[in-house]
Amino acid sequence: MTKRASAVSASPPRRRSKYVLAPLVLIAANVVLFALFFVWPAVIGLVYSFTNYTGVGAFQFVGLDNYHHLFGDSTFYDALTRTLLYAVLFVPLNFALSLAAANLVVSKHAKGTSVARVIFFIPWLLSPIVVGVLWRWLFGENFGLVNYVIEKLGGSAVPWQSNADLSLLVVVMAASWAWTGFSMLLFIAAIKNVPTSYYEAASLDGAGPWRQFVSITLPSIAPTSFIVILLNTINAMKEYPVFVALNNGGPGTSNNLLVQYIYETGFKRGQIGYASAASFVLMLILMAVAIVQLIVNRRVENR
Amino acid sequence: MTTTDIPRPVDAAPGRAVAKKRPRGAGSGGLRRAVSATTLLWILACLYGLPVLWFVLSSFKPASDLFSYPLTLVPHNPTLSGFKAAWDSANFSQYFINTAIVCVITTILTVGVSCCTGYALAKYDNKWLKAFFLCILATTMLPGEVMLAPEFLVVRNLGLYNSFAGIILPAVLTATGCFMFRQFFLTVPDELVEAARIDGARELSIFLRIMVPISRPIMLTLAILSFQWRWNDYIWPLLMLNDPNKFTVQIGIQSIVGAQNINWSVLLGASVISMIPLIAVFLVFQRYVMGADINAGLKD
Numbered sequence: 002m003t004k005r006a007s008a009v010s011a012s013p014p015r016r017r018s019k020y021v022l023a024p025l026v027l028i029a030a031n032v033v034l035f036a037l038f039f040v041w042p043a044v045i046g047l048v049y050s051f052t053n054y055t056g057v058g059a060f061q062f063v064g065l066d067n068y069h070h071l072f073g074d075s076t077f078y079d080a081l082t083r084t085l086l087y088a089v090l091f092v093p094l095n096f097a098l099s100l101a102a103a104n105l106v107v108s109k110h111a112k113g114t115s116v117a118r119v120i121f122f123i124p125w126l127l128s129p130i131v132v133g134v135l136w137r138w139l140f141g142e143n144f145g146l147v148n149y150v151i152e153k154l155g156g157s158a159v160p161w162q163s164n165a166d167l168s169l170l171v172v173v174m175a176a177s178w179a180w181t182g183f184s185m186l187l188f189i190a191a192i193k194n195v196p197t198s199y200y201e202a203a204s205l206d207g208a209g210p211w212r213q214f215v216s217i218t219l220p221s222i223a224p225t226s227f228i229v230i231l232l233n234t235i236n237a238m239k240e241y242p243v244f245v246a247l248n249n250g251g252p253g254t255s256n257n258l259l260v261q262y263i264y265e266t267g268f269k270r271g272q273i274g275y276a277s278a279a280s281f282v283l284m285l286i287l288m289a290v291a292i293v294q295l296i297v298n299r300r301v302e303n304r
Numbered sequence: 305m306t307t308t309d310i311p312r313p314v315d316a317a318p319g320r321a322v323a324k325k326r327p328r329g330a331g332s333g334g335l336r337r338a339v340s341a342t343t344l345l346w347i348l349a350c351l352y353g354l355p356v357l358w359f360v361l362s363s364f365k366p367a368s369d370l371f372s373y374p375l376t377l378v379p380h381n382p383t384l385s386g387f388k389a390a391w392d393s394a395n396f397s398q399y400f401i402n403t404a405i406v407c408v409i410t411t412i413l414t415v416g417v418s419c420c421t422g423y424a425l426a427k428y429d430n431k432w433l434k435a436f437f438l439c440i441l442a443t444t445m446l447p448g449e450v451m452l453a454p455e456f457l458v459v460r461n462l463g464l465y466n467s468f469a470g471i472i473l474p475a476v477l478t479a480t481g482c483f484m485f486r487q488f489f490l491t492v493p494d495e496l497v498e499a500a501r502i503d504g505a506r507e508l509s510i511f512l513r514i515m516v517p518i519s520r521p522i523m524l525t526l527a528i529l530s531f532q533w534r535w536n537d538y539i540w541p542l543l544m545l546n547d548p549n550k551f552t553v554q555i556g557i558q559s560i561v562g563a564q565n566i567n568w569s570v571l572l573g574a575s576v577i578s579m580i581p582l583i584a585v586f587l588v589f590q591r592y593v594m595g596a597d598i599n600a601g602l603k604d
Binding site for chain 2: 020021022023024026027028030031032034035037038039041042043045046049056098101102105106108110111112113114116117118119120121122123124125126127128129130131133134135136137138139144146149178181186210235239241242245246249260263264267268273276277280283284287288291
């Protein structure tokens with residue numbers, strides 16, 4: 002997109018490579034940071050994933066042993082499947098909620114949109130730890146507001162904390178709730194960029210609001226939708242603090258996700274080499290997600 | 305932002321069409337739509353607002369009332385004792401100061417570095433700049449959490465373990481920040497730069513004297529985002545810091561949650577205190593976040 006834009010608007014070719022020193026000075030700080038905190042860890046991470054390094058002292062190369070162990074480790078599989086399940090639940094829920102919020106907020110029929118927009122946004126300001134605490138307070142089994150209301154209405158207390166699946170569900174709701182604000186902002190910007198003439202034409206043809214939403218809004222904001230899905234998928238795959246504050250990956254270890262698994266093997270048990278191997282698997286998954294997204298996005302944009 | 309309602313003739317047009325035939329019918333149709341849209345909006349807003357409201361109001365209850373049935377939304381005898389207990393307990397005030405220091409320094413560095421990089425990426429045309437842009441793109445796909453162990457070792461080998469620098473430096477490079485500035489500077493006409501060059505301005509002084517001042521809105525937007533990221537960061541400070549005197553607020557709160565018997569009164573107080581700075585910053589600078597076209601940078 003930008004490439005096309007700059008090809009049209011860029012000044013004559015003499016600009017090319019005429020200035021070297023100035024841009025170099027300008028990006029120098031970020032280049033150093035990139036090398037130190039991205040390239041270096043990535044390289045040693047890859048190297049350590051083939052060793053039995055424990056964080057201190059000498060280490061030996063063990064070939065693919067770590068990866069072999071990893072694929073035979075049922076704890077790792079549990080963490081992996083739980084993380085994928087979490088992502089599959091969280092991403093669509095967050096998508097639907099933030100799209101709904103964005104549409105209502107830009108709707109000119111609704112009253113009080115500017116206040117509502119702030120309300121939708123405030124949860125995003127809370128830290129994942131506080132979000133976890135807040136939902137733990139709401140969904141406490143013996144003391145939470147939700148169970149209190151359920152009992153008042155004649156139901157029986159729901160085991161939000163001691164049932165593994167319900168526990169995951171609470172985290173899914175909490176995270177979707179907390180992340181709505183940001184996704185909503187992206188959607189609002191996208192919806193506002195849809196040319197109003199499309200809607201005028203559609204309504205002249207007799208299309209109702211729902212039809213207009215499906216046929217105009219959704220296709221027009223497709224690039225933004227992909228960004229939201231991509232960012233949220235990455236966020237879901239690396240989720241940790243909300244779990245830690247809400248149920249500490251519990252009950253037991255049933256909701257330990259990948260990052261928690263990496264953290265516990267690497268830092269609590271000191272198996273840096275093994276944890277690096279797990280990190281690389283996570284990295285490959287994220288890269289696969291990103292590439293799939295990119296391909297789909299290209300296809301949609303070129304349609 | 306005040307431009308909440310960009311006129312969207314989505315439904316205005318049918319209203320007008322009908323109006324020609326039946327003026328009164330159009331009015332009630334519009335009203336019905338307004339009522340349903342407003343109702344939906346506020347039901348959803350309640351879903352988002354009530355949990356926070358319940359949480360904040362609970363923190364004003366005395367410890368003895370927290371669990372007393374029937375639960376009430378508004379505390380009977382509001383008290384600040386939970387906040388006081390939280391503030392006095394376990395070095396919380398120290399955590400607060402630590403977090404503020406880390407946030408402010410990181411935010412200033414992030415904004416400065418991103419501004420420089422974004423400008424270079426937008427206004428200079430070199431092969432290696434394009435390559436570096438792709439490198440920055442790669443960092444969004446592979447966030448720090450994914451490389452916890454190796455990144456920890458790097459920071460330790462740099463001698464930054466257990467220091468604020470160990471939290472601050474790895475957080476300065478952000479793809480989002482570079483994108484936002486790049487996207488902004490792309491909208492600044494090249495003629496502005498050319499004119500300054502013809503007047504004999506040097507490259508860096510064009511940047512400092514002309515470009516930095518006009519990018520102020522983006523700076524504020526990124527500053528708020530960066531402040532939020534760092535204030536709420538948990539896992540990286542947890543790994544990096546060993547000395548309880550250097551802990552950040554999030555670690556402090558998590559240590560209350562992690563205790564055998566959670567002291568809810570202190571926990572609620574500490575959590576609500578930790579929310580205050582961000583919400584204050586947000587309410588003051590709201591329009592820079594709400595009006596920001598944040599996705600612009602991530603789009604391409």
